Amino acid sequence: MVVPWVGIPLGDLLKRFEPGSDAKFVRFKTLLDPKQMPGQRRAVLRWPYVEGLTIAEAMHPLTLMVVGVYGKELPNQNGAPLRLIVPWKYGFKGIKSIVEIEFTNRQPRTSWEDSAPREYGFYANVNPEVDHPRWSQARERRIGAGLFAEKQETLMFNGYADEVAELYTGLDLRKNY
Amino acid sequence: MTASSFRVLKIGLFLVCLLPLVKLSMETFGVSGMSLGANPVEELIHRFGIWGLNFLLITLAVTPLRELTGKSGLLRFRRMLGLFAFFYVLMHFLVYVGLDQRFDFSHILEDIVERPYITIGFTALLLLVPLAVTSTNAMMKRLGRRWRKLHRLVYLIGILGVWHFYWQVKLDTLEALVYAIILASLLGYRIWRKYERTSHS
Numbered sequence: 001m002v003v004p005w006v007g008i009p010l011g012d013l014l015k016r017f018e019p020g021s022d023a024k025f026v027r028f029k030t031l032l033d034p035k036q037m038p039g040q041r042r043a044v045l046r047w048p049y050v051e052g053l054t055i056a057e058a059m060h061p062l063t064l065m066v067v068g069v070y071g072k073e074l075p076n077q078n079g080a081p082l083r084l085i086v087p088w089k090y091g092f093k094g095i096k097s098i099v100e101i102e103f104t105n106r107q108p109r110t111s112w113e114d115s116a117p118r119e120y121g122f123y124a125n126v127n128p129e130v131d132h133p134r135w136s137q138a139r140e141r142r143i144g145a146g147l148f149a150e151k152q153e154t155l156m157f158n159g160y161a162d163e164v165a166e167l168y169t170g171l172d173l174r175k176n177y
Numbered sequence: 178m179t180a181s182s183f184r185v186l187k188i189g190l191f192l193v194c195l196l197p198l199v200k201l202s203m204e205t206f207g208v209s210g211m212s213l214g215a216n217p218v219e220e221l222i223h224r225f226g227i228w229g230l231n232f233l234l235i236t237l238a239v240t241p242l243r244e245l246t247g248k249s250g251l252l253r254f255r256r257m258l259g260l261f262a263f264f265y266v267l268m269h270f271l272v273y274v275g276l277d278q279r280f281d282f283s284h285i286l287e288d289i290v291e292r293p294y295i296t297i298g299f300t301a302l303l304l305l306v307p308l309a310v311t312s313t314n315a316m317m318k319r320l321g322r323r324w325r326k327l328h329r330l331v332y333l334i335g336i337l338g339v340w341h342f343y344w345q346v347k348l349d350t351l352e353a354l355v356y357a358i359i360l361a362s363l364l365g366y367r368i369w370r371k372y373e374r375t376s377h378s
Contacts, residue, residue, distance in 0.1 A: 044349045115348060134344065135292055139284075141277075147205065147217045150279055 001144040005085050006068030011059040014101075019055065023103035026058040027051075028084060031097045036076075045111045051084065051095035052108030052122065056167050062087055062160060088157040088164045090124045121177040125168070126158035130177050183253065190254055194261045197228045198268075221272045226298075229266035230338050230356060236262055237335055237363045244370070256312055259331070263309045266338075270302055294344035301337035304330050332367075335360050 014026065032048035034040040040047045057063060064085040067074055074080040079096025086093045092112055112120035119133055128138040139151040157164050168176075201224055204211045213220040236258040243251040278285050288295045308328055310316070317324050339360050343353035 042349075042351075134294060136288075141216070141218065143215050147213075147221075147276060151277075 001142050004070055005064055005066045006071065006074075007064040007066035007085065009061045010063045010065045010084065011061065013065050014058060014103075017103070019103045022105045023055055025055060025104045025107055026053050027100075027102045027104050027108035028053075028095045028098050029100035029102075030095055031099045037097075045115050047111075048099075049095060049111045050108060050114075051093055051110050053086065053093075054107075054167075055103075057086065060164060060167065062163055088126055088160040090120075090126060092120065093124050123168075123171075123173070123176045125173065125177075126154060127156060127173055127177070128154040129156075130174055183250070187254065187257065191257060194232070194257070197224070197265070201225070218272070218276045222269060222277060225265050225269035225272060226342070229262055229269050230342060232258055232262035232265055233331070233335050233338055234356070234359055234363065237331065237360070241363060241366045260309060260312060263305045266302055266305060270299075294341050297337045297344070298341035301334045301341060304334050304337070308334075332364055335364070 028051045030047075030049035031037070032040065034047075053063070064087075066079070066083045066085050067081065069075075069078060074083065076097075079094075079098075082098045083096040084094050084098065107122060110120075110122060112124075113122055126137075131137055138154055140154045141149055141151045155161070200211075201213075201221065203209070204213045205217070205221065236255060239251050239255040239258065243249055274280060274285060278288075289299045290296070308330060311320060311324060311327060320327065339353065339356045342356060343350060346353050
């Protein structure tokens with residue numbers, strides 16, 4: 001489904017901190033608080049949750065720092081007070097309840113890469129041609145479309161190829177999944 | 178147990194076994210605000226699969242329970258429990274075929290061939306078919322000793338079913354591991370009993 005997020009381009013926020021030329025990546029961290037977030041009481045992933053983007057991805061105008069949804073403040077379960085939305089990537093890149101943003105010169109090690117590197121890579125761009133090792137990612141059913149909705153072909157970069165494909169020229173997307 | 182009390186118990190059990198189907202139907206049709214959530218097709222597939230596994234394990238628990246409690250009458254309910262396992266597994270498959278894949282048989286075939294967790298799940302379903310077909314009294318009589326041999330397939334089906342569950346989990350394997358432990362206990366009990374019987378004779 002198309003979600004009406006409320007937010008600002010992440011790049012506008014990051015530019016205020018004047019990243020230098022060695023800022024090649026951005027690393028994000030979620031709040032670690034098992035009292036508020038009971039899911040963290042079990043070490044399913046190594047907490048706190050960590051995500052990352054290349055600086056070019058972070059500066060892209062489609063990358064949003066989100067504070068609300070449907071015209072209202074972000075509910076806790078959707079990642080209040082600050083969460084990331086990268087519309088051409090799989091959902092797990094959209095880290096929630098961010099408490100730390102760091103410029104770095106090395107590719108951050110993300111939580112999912114840490115747990116299942118063969119299945120969830122750093123880039124995680126929506127790509128119908130590259131299967132997850134255990135299932136296909138070529139078709140999808142839109143959330144909210146109901147019980148009888150037909151699956152549709154998944155689009156390269158989730159339909160944002162015209163806007164973002166240039167970020168990956170020369171990169172083997174099969175290897176950098 | 179008198180014949181009439183057995184009958185009443187059997188009907189009662191039949192109705193209890195239908196409860197998961199009733200609840201899923203109510204959620205599907207939104208009865209009194211119940212719902213399958215944001216991804217109803219996935220939820221239906223998952224829940225039918227879980228109930229298939231539940232009934233498989235319950236069926237496999239009949240023999241240990243009967244031997245441990247000495248209530249040999251339990252055996253008379255086993256066929257119905259096994260057929261409910263087959264029913265829920267079949268629903269699991271039919272929702273996948275009809276609602277998830279919309280009868281797109283080329284995609285279904287691709288899934289069965291290329292996705293190992295679907296391959297083993299489908300194998301388990303295929304193996305359940307001869308057990309369901311030969312569950313009648315007439316077939317039991319006709320097959321004689323071979324009936325028991327054939328129905329030992331249920332052990333393999335249990336293993337394939339739990340493996341299928343484990344293999345499709347994204348990361349949090351706890352629930353699948355609980356099923357694996359229960360299955361291992363039920364099968365382990367039989368190995369232990371067999372060992373005991375042979376060592377005492």
